[in-house]
Each structure stands twice: as C-alpha cells, then as structure tokens.
Amino acid sequence: MAVRRSKKKCLVIGGCGFLGRHLVEELLERDYTVNVFDMRSTFEDEMVTFFIGDLCKTEDLLPAMENVDIVFHCASPAPSSDNYQLFYRVNYEGTKSVISACKEAGVQRLVLTSSASVVFEGVDIQNGSEDLPYASHPIDYYTETKILQEKEVLKSNCEDLHTIAVRPHGIFGPRDPQLVPTVVDMARKGKSKYIIGDGRNLVDFTYVKNVVHGHILAGESLDEGSVTCGKAYHITNDDPIYFWDFLSKILIGLGYAAPRYKIPYTLLFYIALVVQFFCTLLKPLVVIKLTFSPMRVALAGTHHYYSCERAKNDFAYKPLVNMDKAIDLTVQSYAELRKKD
Numbered sequence: 001m002a003v004r005r006s007k008k009k010c011l012v013i014g015g016c017g018f019l020g021r022h023l024v025e026e027l028l029e030r031d032y033t034v035n036v037f038d039m040r041s042t043f044e045d046e047m048v049t050f051f052i053g054d055l056c057k058t059e060d061l062l063p064a065m066e067n068v069d070i071v072f073h074c075a076s077p078a079p080s081s082d083n084y085q086l087f088y089r090v091n092y093e094g095t096k097s098v099i100s101a102c103k104e105a106g107v108q109r110l111v112l113t114s115s116a117s118v119v120f121e122g123v124d125i126q127n128g129s130e131d132l133p134y135a136s137h138p139i140d141y142y143t144e145t146k147i148l149q150e151k152e153v154l155k156s157n158c159e160d161l162h163t164i165a166v167r168p169h170g171i172f173g174p175r176d177p178q179l180v181p182t183v184v185d186m187a188r189k190g191k192s193k194y195i196i197g198d199g200r201n202l203v204d205f206t207y208v209k210n211v212v213h214g215h216i217l218a219g220e221s222l223d224e225g226s227v228t229c230g231k232a233y234h235i236t237n238d239d240p241i242y243f244w245d246f247l248s249k250i251l252i253g254l255g256y257a258a259p260r261y262k263i264p265y266t267l268l269f270y271i272a273l274v275v276q277f278f279c280t281l282l283k284p285l286v287v288i289k290l291t292f293s294p295m296r297v298a299l300a301g302t303h304h305y306y307s308c309e310r311a312k313n314d315f316a317y318k319p320l321v322n323m324d325k326a327i328d329l330t331v332q333s334y335a336e337l338r339k340k341d
C-alpha cells in the first residue's frame with residue numbers, strides 16, 4: 001500500500017537567494033519536505049536536500065524534481081545587471097527548461113515568482129489590477145525577460161501541469177542583497193540627499209515573509225479545476241507607502257539622514273537615459289554601474305502600487321506582517337550597515 005505523506009514535497013529553484021531561502025525556511029517551519037536547486041549553495045541545513053546546477057539545463061533539474069509535488073521557481077539574475085544575453089538565457093530559455101523538466105518529471109504544480117513590474121513602463125500605476133496589459137516598452141532587460149517568462153509559464157498551464165505566477169513588488173527584509181544595501185551605499189557616498197519628484201508618490205514595498213506566505217498559498221491553491229490555474233496574482237503588503245517615507249525610515253533607522261532636496265522627476269529621468277546611452281557606448285572599454293539607472297529613477301519618482309484583491313478572493317491571502325513591524329525587523333537585521341559614530 002502506498003504511504004501517503006501528510007505534507008507535500010517542494011523544490012525551490014533559486015532557494016539559496018534572498019526570497020528563495022526565506023521560502024525554504026517557512027516551508028520547513030510548515031512541515032514540508034524541501035529540495036533546493038541553485039548555482040551554488042550558500043547555507044547548510046540538514047533538513048534540506050541541495051542540488052547544484054544551472055536551471056537552463058533540463059538534465060541538471062530532473063534529479064531535483066523526483067517525486068516533487070510543487071516547484072517554486074524563484075531564480076533570476078540580479079535586476080541591476082544590464083546583460084541582455086544572461087537575462088534572456090536564464091529568465092526566458094531557462095524557464096522553458098524548468099517547464100519541460102516539470103512535465104518530464106511528472107510535477108503537477110509550478111509557482112513562478114514573477115514581478116508586478118511586468119506592467120510598469122515608467123508611468124503612474126495606482127491600485128493596478130492583474131488585468132493591466134504587459135508593458136509594451138519595458139524600461140530594462142530584466143522587465144522585458146520577466147514578461148517573456150511569465151507569459152511562458154501561464155500559457156503552459158494544462159491538465160498535467162498547473163501553473164501560477166505570483167507578482168510581488170519591492171521585496172524587502174533581512175538578508176536582502178539589494179534594496180537596503182544600495183540605499184546605505186548611497187548614503188555613505190553622499191548620494192542620498194535628494195528626493196526624486198515631489199516625494200508624494202505611493203509605492204508597494206512588500207515584506208519578504210508576506211511574499212513567502214503568498215507563494216505557499218498560491219502553490220496549495222493549484223488543485224484540479226482551481227480558478228487560480230494559469231493566472232497571475234499580485235502579492236503586496238496591501239499598504240502602499242510614500243517611496244521617500246519608506247527610504248527615510250530605513251535610513252533614519254540605521255542612523256543616516258533622510259533625503260531632503262527635491263529634483264524634478266522628468267529632468268532626472270532624461271538625464272539617466274542620456275547617461276545610460278553613453279555608458280552603453282563606452283561599454284567595450286569600461287563597465288560603469290549606474291546608481292541612478294532609468295528604471296530606478298522611474299521607480300523612485302512615480303506611483304506604482306497594486307491591488308491584491310484577486311489573491312485575497314481566490315486563495316485567502318492576507319499579509320502576516322504589517323509595514324511598521326516589517327521595517328523595524330528589517331532595520332534591526334542590518335546591524336552591520338548601521339552608521340558608525
């Protein structure tokens with residue numbers, strides 16, 4: 001007689017990354033069996049089985065998918081990269097190999113970590129629903145390939161493989177390699193004095209534990225005939241905040257001064273485009289990492305917040321950690337980035 005496991009077996013692709021590792025920890029906490037697939041392992045846990053490889057290779061993925069019920073695909077190159085080939089290969093072609101591997105291994109549920117940015121092209125979005133069209137002029141290669149990736153996952157939904165795309169926005173929390181470290185780096189270099197725009201643009205920042213909770217609910221929802229199959233879902237803190245208030249809270253919490261001087265948004269956006277153009281021309285000679293890329297300027301100077309009503313209705317999502325607590329936990333976790341007297 002077959003032994004029935006009470007909890008499902010999951011594979012987290014990108015499980016050594018920021019979001020992926022938080023997801024792994026929560027899955028273990030909730031008694032799931034967990035495999036991790038990543039390019040290199042960055043932590044140890046005897047409860048986890050690690051598989052090292054490149055997700056673009058189906059043959060690397062297959063051993064990690066044996067008897068797996070839910071695959072969570074949360075691997076991507078860092079959004080700040082400007083390497084189109086890398087994004088195209090990993091986010092688009094790699095995701096196609098994840099889908100074929102799921103089919104070959106008989107996995108029935110695939111949860112993609114997409115991004116709410118797939119509909120963002122530098123123009124205000126207020127309480128945007130999942131029905132907004134994909135960005136027709138994505139600002140960067142990351143967004144362009146996240147769109148290709150999401151389309152591929154949603155269209156592969158079928159009787160044997162149930163798929164869903166979770167769209168978080170501005171994930172933050174302990175161990176995030178991007179948001180808090182970038183903001184502190186700017187402060188240390190004296191680049192955090194400025195507010196882009198009037199400072200009154202509302203944005204979603206989403207605490208990593210809430211994003212994780214949304215992923216697990218999404219994966220559990222993918223039963224035969226479920227309304228969630230083949231759909232995209234925004235996962236947010238359901239509490240938009242002024243972009244510059246959020247950044248100020250992080251900076252002040254870590255002992256740095258809040259931004260003060262306002263620069264017109266449109267002016268800075270066009271300057272960022274021109275600077276990016278010259279950096280691209282110079283690229284064969286010198287690689288310059290832009291702090292104020294056009295995408296970052298757009299994110300810092302416009303409204304971009306999204307409705308998560310669909311996730312609330314279809315799989316009873318609600319954020320578990322509120323904004324004040326989330327900021328507090330995040331600030332406390334970055335003791336090493338605190339300003340030294």
Ligand SMILES: NC(=O)C1=CN([C@@H]2O[C@H](COP(=O)(O)OP(=O)(O)OC[C@H]3O[C@@H](n4cnc5c(N)ncnc54)[C@H](OP(=O)(O)O)[C@@H]3O)[C@@H](O)[C@H]2O)C=CC1
Pocket residue numbers: 013014015016017018019020037038039040053054055056073074075076077078090094113114115116146167168169170171172177178
């Ligand atoms: N952070 C954010 O604000 C948001 C993130 N997202 C999405 O969430 C997901 C997770 O992001 P986040 O945790 O921040 O990113 P991280 O960079 O922290 O994690 C991504 C992980 O994927 C791994 N990876 C990259 N390429 C491959 C590959 N070819 N094969 C196997 N593993 C690979 C990375 O390895 P290595 O580090 O060695 O490159 C890393 O461990 C991504 O899909 C991202 O697009 C969506 C919305 C917002």
Ligand SMILES: CC(C)CCC[C@@H](C)[C@H]1CC[C@H]2C3=C(CC[C@]12C)[C@@]1(C)CCC(=O)C[C@@H]1CC3
Pocket residue numbers: 079114115116117169170171178179182183196291292293296297299300
């Ligand atoms: C240049 C400064 C004005 C802004 C510094 C903070 C930024 C590093 C972050 C603020 C919003 C963040 C964000 C992302 C990355 C880090 C920020 C730009 C994403 C692009 C990460 C990947 C996504 O899918 C969307 C995110 C939107 C918000």
